Amino acid sequence: MRPSVLDPLFATVAVIPGIGPRLAQLFDRLLGSSTQPARLIDLLFHLPTGVIDRRSRPLVADAVPGEVVTLDVRVARHQPAPPQRARSPYRILVEDDTGDVTLIYFGGGRQRLEKLLPVGERRIVSGRLELRDGHRQIVHPDLVLRPDELAGASLVEPVYPLTEGLSGRIVAKATAEALRRVPQLPEWQDMERQGALPPFAAALRSLHQPPDAEAADPTSPGRARLALDEILATQLALGLVRSRRRRTRGRVHQGDGTRVAAIRAALPFKLTAAQSTALAEIDADLAAPDRMLRLLQGDVGSGKTVCALLAMARVVEAGRQAALMAPTEILARQHHARIAPLARAGGLEVAVLTGRDKAAERAAVLDGLASGRVHAVVGTHALFQESVAFRDLGLAVVDEQHRFGVHQRLALGAKGDSVDLLVMTATPIPRTLVLTLFGDMDVSLLTEKPAGRQPIQTRAVPLERLDEVVGAVARAAAGGARVYWICPLVAESEELDVAAAQERYGSLNQALGAGVGLLHGKMNARDKDAAMASFAAGDTQVLVATTVVEVGVDVPEATVMVVEHAERFGLAQLHQLRGRVGRGGEASSCLLLYRAPLGPVAEARLRIMRETEDGFRIAEEDLKLRGQGEILGTRQSGVPDFRFLRPDIDADLIAAARDEARLVLERDPELTSARGEALRLLLYLFGRDEAIRLLRAG
Ligand code: ADP
Ligand code: MG
Numbered sequence: 001m002r003p004s005v006l007d008p009l010f011a012t013v014a015v016i017p018g019i020g021p022r023l024a025q026l027f028d029r030l031l032g033s034s035t036q037p038a039r040l041i042d043l044l045f046h047l048p049t050g051v052i053d054r055r056s057r058p059l060v061a062d063a064v065p066g067e068v069v070t071l072d073v074r075v076a077r078h079q080p081a082p083p084q085r086a087r088s089p090y091r092i093l094v095e096d097d098t099g100d101v102t103l104i105y106f107g108g109g110r111q112r113l114e115k116l117l118p119v120g121e122r123r124i125v126s127g128r129l130e131l132r133d134g135h136r137q138i139v140h141p142d143l144v145l146r147p148d149e150l151a152g153a154s155l156v157e158p159v160y161p162l163t164e165g166l167s168g169r170i171v172a173k174a175t176a177e178a179l180r181r182v183p184q185l186p187e188w189q190d191m192e193r194q195g196a197l198p199p200f201a202a203a204l205r206s207l208h209q210p211p212d213a214e215a216a217d218p219t220s221p222g223r224a225r226l227a228l229d230e231i232l233a234t235q236l237a238l239g240l241v242r243s244r245r246r247r248t249r250g251r252v253h254q255g256d257g258t259r260v261a262a263i264r265a266a267l268p269f270k271l272t273a274a275q276s277t278a279l280a281e282i283d284a285d286l287a288a289p290d291r292m293l294r295l296l297q298g299d300v301g302s303g304k305t306v307c308a309l310l311a312m313a314r315v316v317e318a319g320r321q322a323a324l325m326a327p328t329e330i331l332a333r334q335h336h337a338r339i340a341p342l343a344r345a346g347g348l349e350v351a352v353l354t355g356r357d358k359a360a361e362r363a364a365v366l367d368g369l370a371s372g373r374v375h376a377v378v379g380t381h382a383l384f385q386e387s388v389a390f391r392d393l394g395l396a397v398v399d400e401q402h403r404f405g406v407h408q409r410l411a412l413g414a415k416g417d418s419v420d421l422l423v424m425t426a427t428p429i430p431r432t433l434v435l436t437l438f439g440d441m442d443v444s445l446l447t448e449k450p451a452g453r454q455p456i457q458t459r460a461v462p463l464e465r466l467d468e469v470v471g472a473v474a475r476a477a478a479g480g481a482r483v484y485w486i487c488p489l490v491a492e493s494e495e496l497d498v499a500a501a502q503e504r505y506g507s508l509n510q511a512l513g514a515g516v517g518l519l520h521g522k523m524n525a526r527d528k529d530a531a532m533a534s535f536a537a538g539d540t541q542v543l544v545a546t547t548v549v550e551v552g553v554d555v556p557e558a559t560v561m562v563v564e565h566a567e568r569f570g571l572a573q574l575h576q577l578r579g580r581v582g583r584g585g586e587a588s589s590c591l592l593l594y595r596a597p598l599g600p601v602a603e604a605r606l607r608i609m610r611e612t613e614d615g616f617r618i619a620e621e622d623l624k625l626r627g628q629g630e631i632l633g634t635r636q637s638g639v640p641d642f643r644f645l646r647p648d649i650d651a652d653l654i655a656a657a658r659d660e661a662r663l664v665l666e667r668d669p670e671l672t673s674a675r676g677e678a679l680r681l682l683l684y685l686f687g688r689d690e691a692i693r694l695l696r697a698g
Helices: 004-010 021-031 040-044 110-116 147-152 168-180 200-208 221-247 258-266 273-287 304-317 329-345 359-371 406-413 431-438 463-478 494-512 525-537 571-578 600-611 615-625 651-667 674-685 690-697
Strands: 050-053 068-079 090-096 099-105 122-132 135-139 143-145 156-159 293-298 321-325 350-353 376-379 393-399 420-425 442-446 456-462 482-486 516-519 542-545 558-563 588-594
Touching: 004 040, 004 674, 021 040, 021 168, 040 168, 068 099, 068 110, 090 110, 099 122, 122 147, 143 147, 156 168, 168 200, 200 221, 221 651, 221 674, 221 690, 258 304, 258 329, 273 293, 273 304, 273 420, 273 442, 293 304, 304 321, 304 329, 304 393, 304 420, 321 329, 329 350, 329 376, 329 525, 350 359, 456 463, 456 600, 463 482, 463 494, 463 558, 463 588, 494 516, 494 542, 516 525, 525 542, 558 571, 571 588, 571 600, 571 615, 588 600, 600 615, 651 674, 674 690
Parallel strands: 099 135, 293 420, 293 442, 321 376, 321 393, 350 376, 393 420, 456 588, 482 542, 482 558, 516 542, 558 588
Antiparallel strands: 050 156, 068 090, 068 122, 090 099, 122 135, 122 143
């Protein structure tokens, strides 16, 4: 149970006065998830990406057009819109000794403006200065203050990432209230060792209500404090998992090799050297009496699935069962469709279990798993459900692990007697991060791709040349090619995104005549399967999809990938998408359609995509580009839940936190001391509290 002192922070934003149901919904969209409404802690952890600094007060003549300026002026005269032209703005001329500026208000009530800016009086006015026909103007100043109000005003304003309908001002106000509600918390860091960092609450305040622009900078002590907290929480959680892992011994899974050999003989290809090495490592783990906790890391298309299959066969040989968990329904079914026939060659019965199986099928699978007739199962998170019981689960394989939390991993592990765990990730995580994130795991790398793969021709094409691209796709399709056409999720509204995909589907259908399919997140599962299946079978040659296909889908015949609005995707995501083609022996191409002009970061991303297919290099470059205050988010990087960590500048903090966690757990392995109690709070605050459950169970 979460300590009640933290309750105020885990309340939903609706408790804040002034946030009604409509605003709450917007906050949920900005900060919540499908299962979790936005809470005060989410507000506090939603950091500004920068600040507007209004402190400098130039003379009017020195103020630079295009910049946000703060001017100390006298109000010279009001010029209301002429009565017959109600749409013209209301103008107010203000001046100092060096020049004048017109303030422009659209639809601004006269009475209000006369009160705000009385003629003859002095006011502090702040807003973006523009030059129009040689005259200075500010449209709708952001701030108008009396001189006596200046001292109490905050002139350094945070700039927040927003969602449609939610203004920065509302977010700032809500955040101010959340800051007021931060309870008194004991210090969990060893401040003697960590030096001059502010306390948790002060760090939050300095980032949300920065006294100056430096306070909001990534190099500020406030950001460093929170990053240190975040890394320490992660390292502690990992340490707790690891120490418990030592306590739970594993089981020896040793087979006679017959099933594995039969499956290998049935494979239409030879394993790569990297696959063989990884399998040898996995086999050694399975055969050892320790519990396996291994990360199989391999770029898209490196052939992780077959490694999983052979590991599962090994465990079945030893008389136990295996489960493979995929993040989506589509993937679970695809894995099953590919694995089951090969597995049968080794005499393995493999079932599939997802959230929407028919009752009778489901009952049969559950029965088979309980009796042991079914040797292995492929499924989604439906595998966690309590009704799913195994006769003797020996191995759990988790595909694309970043989609699952630690909690879910543990839940699957709990389905058997010290279940061995193999986690597969397609997102190449830079070496610098593996330790931070998976400090408790052994790592196998698939460093090479199967032979015969040809390089993917990657080109960036401006959207103005859409017609040419459609023409090229039409020709390719006429020649028998299979094409993915990806439409972006802009995240503001899924409906709009789906509408965009539908529109593209319509226009391609018209251009191509037939053979175009559509796949998006709002379709029901059966329609999704059908769309995927007919693309895999070649009945549709062009599949228009939102990013649903991002993860793992395997149609080796597909050779063309078109990504529309490529500038909106992160590098890791583009790399994943491109990895959907180039999986067979045919030459493939990837067209990145972008809207010009490109910002510097987007331009760099597209350039890197053209330069390399090496997932590790792309991941490293990605980290560098994330310098611009972009949060290391879950979707794009595959790295779970880091809000404050900046791997590019936090190497020292990572090392410090790792040492600290080790020290803490040596002295107080159950976190029962006073500091241990404080550290438990830290784990809750940063969502690493699954680890606390281990303590109680432990
Ligand atoms: P990922 O690592 O991205 O999950 P998959 O396991 O889906 O990759 O494999 C990608 C494709 O490569 C599949 O079509 C698979 O059958 C094929 N493949 C896997 N291993 C080999 C190999 N050693 N030689 C040739 N093709 C292979
Ligand atoms: Mg895969």
